[in-house]
Amino acid sequence: TIYPVILSGGSGTRLWPLSRGSLPKQLLPLHGERTMIQETVARVGVPGAASPILICNDDHRFLVAEQMQEIGLAPSAIVLEPMGRNTAPAAAVAALIAGENDPQAIVALFPSDHVVGDEPAFRAALAKAVKAAEAGNIVTFGLEPTAPETGYGYIERGDALAEAEGAYKVRAFREKPDVITAARYIAEGSYFWNGGMFVFRADVMLEELEKHAPDILPPVREAVAKAVRDLDFIRLDAENFGKAPNISIDYAVMEKTDRAAVVPCSIGWNDVGSWSSLWEIRPQDEAGNVLQGDVVVHDTRNSFVHSEKTLTAMVGVDNLVVIATKDAVLVADKGHAQDVKAIVDKLKAKG
Numbered sequence: 149t150i151y152p153v154i155l156s157g158g159s160g161t162r163l164w165p166l167s168r169g170s171l172p173k174q175l176l177p178l179h180g181e182r183t184m185i186q187e188t189v190a191r192v193g194v195p196g197a198a199s200p201i202l203i204c205n206d207d208h209r210f211l212v213a214e215q216m217q218e219i220g221l222a223p224s225a226i227v228l229e230p231m232g233r234n235t236a237p238a239a240a241v242a243a244l245i246a247g248e249n250d251p252q253a254i255v256a257l258f259p260s261d262h263v264v265g266d267e268p269a270f271r272a273a274l275a276k277a278v279k280a281a282e283a284g285n286i287v288t289f290g291l292e293p294t295a296p297e298t299g300y301g302y303i304e305r306g307d308a309l310a311e312a313e314g315a316y317k318v319r320a321f322r323e324k325p326d327v328i329t330a331a332r333y334i335a336e337g338s339y340f341w342n343g344g345m346f347v348f349r350a351d352v353m354l355e356e357l358e359k360h361a362p363d364i365l366p367p368v369r370e371a372v373a374k375a376v377r378d379l380d381f382i383r384l385d386a387e388n389f390g391k392a393p394n395i396s397i398d399y400a401v402m403e404k405t406d407r408a409a410v411v412p413c414s415i416g417w418n419d420v421g422s423w424s425s426l427w428e429i430r431p432q433d434e435a436g437n438v439l440q441g442d443v444v445v446h447d448t449r450n451s452f453v454h455s456e457k458t459l460t461a462m463v464g465v466d467n468l469v470v471i472a473t474k475d476a477v478l479v480a481d482k483g484h485a486q487d488v489k490a491i492v493d494k495l496k497a498k499g
């Protein structure tokens with residue numbers, strides 16, 4: 149059986165002030181009618197797959213459960229983390245729970261906050277990834293890089309895998325390189341961006357965690373063993389889960405394992421990491437503007453304007469992001485959209 153597991157623990161700080169700790173971007177309808185997690189769950193319902201397992205923060209349990217009900221989906225389980233510990237402990241939880249009855253179960257781990265424009269291409273890539281995972285690989289999705297982005301993992305492709313058509317060994321995996329290194333990877337031409345989706349056998353992931361990040365499994369095993377199970381909810385034991393190190397699966401396992409594989413694919417992927425990436429994928433008018441809500445513009449170009457509860461007007465500006473919500477207004481240069489995170493950090497510091 150394939151267990152799709154959806155990770156919904158991020159807070160989407162670069163999409164402030166729409167995305168908030170209490171309502172992060174994956175629970176918002178940023179692109180399309182449905183929220184990003186609803187879109188994700190619909191996309192991963194492939195033949196042979198169990199109903200998805202969702203892993204989210206305890207604070208979001210009702211929102212997540214409600215959003216699943218809204219689309220008529222009964223998840224296999226909603227696993228509740230007492231606190232965020234990043235994606236390596238979450239991947240360990242996924243492998244332990246999916247592997248409970250069948251140690252060789254296939255886990256397909258997905259972020260909850262990405263846009264995939266070409267679903268048939270996505271499903272074809274997923275089928276290849278499942279084959280490669282059955283053969284004992286931890287499989288990533290490799291996307292053609294278009295800029296020396298520093299927020300992604302970079303994957304160097306190695307030899308073709310005999311067991312799965314369209315899949316390759318990974319020669320090197322490098323998480324979030326600096327911009328000079330990223331530019332060199334792109335110039336070399338044999339690198340892909342890591343799409344942040346991973347397909348693996350539960351037993352293989354547990355072995356690799358044990359080997360490369362031995363601090364993670366013991367507390368996570370305890371947290372799962374002592375979890376409180378209440379209907380669909382699996383509430384991890386806080387004391388033990390809190391002992392797990394805070395580290396992503398990319399650093400903990402993917403950079404180190406020699407069992408990584410990659411399926412290169414072109415699936416219309418966008419990780420909607422910032423206002424500028426959302427601007428890119430939303431329909432723009434002739435002047436290159438994306439205007440949402442009560443907005444009037446004159447002589448304005450290449451801007452993203454979103455206005456709730458108030459009228460926002462723009463005159464003679466170019467390349468701006470203006471987000472007006474009921475309690476906060478963001479004005480930013482679209483070229484600095486990544487730095488919105490700095491505002492959230494400052495607000496946190498202020499308390």
Ligand code: GDD
Pocket residue numbers: 155156157158159174203204205229231232233234235238258259260261299300301302323324341342343344345398419
């Ligand atoms: N359950 C849970 N718990 N989910 C989490 C946690 C956590 O503590 N932390 C993050 N997530 C979820 C996020 O909501 C997101 O869906 C996914 O896991 C990935 O986390 P990010 O924090 O968004 O990772 P990233 O964007 O910095 O990097 C990853 O994704 C890139 C592609 O978007 C890496 O895998 C990179 O290599 C990759 O290129």
Ligand code: MG
Pocket residue numbers: 419421
């Ligand atoms: Mg991300």
